[in-house]
Amino acid sequence: MASKDYKQNGQYNLKRVELILPSGDSLDLKTSFLDISLYESLITPTMSGSISIIDSANTYNSELLGNGEEIHIDFETAGSSNNISYYGVVYKSSPPTRLSEHASGIILYFSSKERITSSRMIVSDAFNNQSSEIVKTLFGRIKNKKNIDIRQTKNIHKFVPASHSPFQIIGDLASKSISSQNEYGYLFYEDNKQFNFKPIQYLYTQNPITQYAYKNAGYFKDVNKKEEESFNSIQDYEIVSVSDLLQQIDDGVLGSTSVNLNILEKSIVTNTYDNVSAFDKNKSSGKTPNMRDLTNPNKTDIKEIEIGMNNAPSDKARFYNIKEILNSQRYAAKISVFGDTSTKAGDIIICALPVWGTDAQNNDKVPDPYSGRCLVFGIKHTIQKTKYTQSLKLVKNAFEVGQ
């Protein structure tokens, strides 16, 4: 974990909030915005967000906002050299809300420019290459300001686009890809630095970039490091409601079977999945799979029937990819922390969540399975006039305890 120059927590440098109108004119929103929300998630290909502004110049009506204006947001945590430079397109505007006789409030919703570009682009030519190479080629066709970081795949795919956009194809490839290191669960997503095409099993193997712990307000272990302690403290947290057992059974996460029929060969290949046998502690967030006792040894919770011919359906990649990603959703927590522009979706952090109980405050041996290495599945950046905070969605597919 890199050292940081900790400043007053929640402080940030807002370098640019600018709306570029179709006419080419720009509006500086640094003074007129109320708050900015910026989202990044492992299950969405691009970032998105919203900005609330005070419209005192009747801009909403004169410029018909919400129809493709460009928005540039550039900011960084105070004391950090890791800035977030975001470039999006406004796709929707809320109706103006009266604030006073002289001003109204509006919310502009935006998404990354690449999403708009991809949606308006049809890929017509066919590919026959490794998935990672196809992704690289497709991504290169979109005018990007960001780069893409691709985890090398090992399987060759022929892909004949059928009115697909580039991001659709990349999403399809993600579901069938296996990394050269035999990692499953490919995800295509944008974080605040770059685009990514990586398997979730690889993300689990990364070194943690920071750590957060829950502490009582006003209490510091070392007053000389109170900025650091505050910065790394969890301001608020929430255990997120996840799929219940019935839903998990329906999802087949605990044990399922895939029956693959190859029409050409008139052959049937059966693949099975269960949480224990598929678990690899070197490619997970902990040592022991979550909810291991609930694993269905007969793998009968769900049966998937896949029919194919051109792409060998006997390949279990798609089946395992889906299960690996679903498996990560069996435990989730949201923590609110002071904003750190060096944290991005897909990072690993170490998180110590509180444990409630009579002995919890003074007994180190109270079971605490959910603390430890967590994958940042999504981030909501919230910039207000006075502070910059983040809400991190954390997931983990394994306990720290165990073997």
Added chain:
Amino acid sequence: MIISNSFTPFFGFVEDVKDPEKIGRVKVRVTGYHSENKGVLPTDDLYWFVCLVNNSEGDSGIGTNPKYNVGSLVFGYFIDNELQNGFVAGAFNGQDDINKLAANTDIDSTIVKTKKDSVQSGISKAGGGSWSEPQTPYKAVYPENKVTESNSGHVIELDDTEGAERLHVYHRAGTFYEVHPNGSQVVRIVKDGYTIIAGDGYFYIDGESNGFIGGNHDLNIKGNSTINIDKANDITIGNSQNIDIGGSQTVNISTSQTVSVGGAVQIDASSISMNAGTISLTGQLVFAGNVTHTGSLVTSGALSASTIDSGSTSLDQHVHNYTWTDPSGAGTTTPPV
């Protein structure tokens, strides 16, 4: 709980049928999904889609193979969410796609006209008269005629038109087999014809048989041959006839036999035996060798021989006794002694 593929219907045009795996797949450019620009998405890049076949077919080589053509408008389904795998369920007949023989339209541009123009007529009978090849009784009424026509022009017709029912198999070269409404069958072979029967062969003609061979005829029978003709047999040979008989020949004629030879007759034999009550010769009988005759020899003409031997008397040495009775020299001789 079972989750299965999602199926997406499609329409498209077949662009390639030469499946390298030879399993009847076709390449389809799916309308609305695949680029129409072949420069961007060449036919080679399209996937091979399998084709459904008729009920009970498509197993272990039994049944008919799919017969889609390049250009066929087909209907099928993508069977995956990524729209990569699909199959063809069938093809559509457009307004110009019904076979003319099925629709009985513009028939002069079809094989019906070709066949009518090439009918063989006036074929001579050996016994006089002639016969002709019947014309095709094609009189199809839509939609009774089920026609299958290949790309090169081979045609199979199953015509259920009432009163004009036919079964017709036609090769593009003109050779055909056609069964007429009354059950008559016409087989026309425009080039050579071969019939090979590995076992026994039987044919039965209840009525008249007429054969015409324009060229030579060569018949090689390895075993015995038996020909039974209940009535008369007329054979006309325009030129010479040579008969080589390895063994003996026996000719049994119930009544008379007449042999008319324009020139000489030569018989080469070690001996000739003739068992006849009477042998009549109207011409001269010439013997180069000796003649032995045990019965009486009667001739109304001259008998000339260097030697006539009657057993004890020879013509050159025998004597007759002469009795002179008349001074003028006339008298009577006695038989030879």
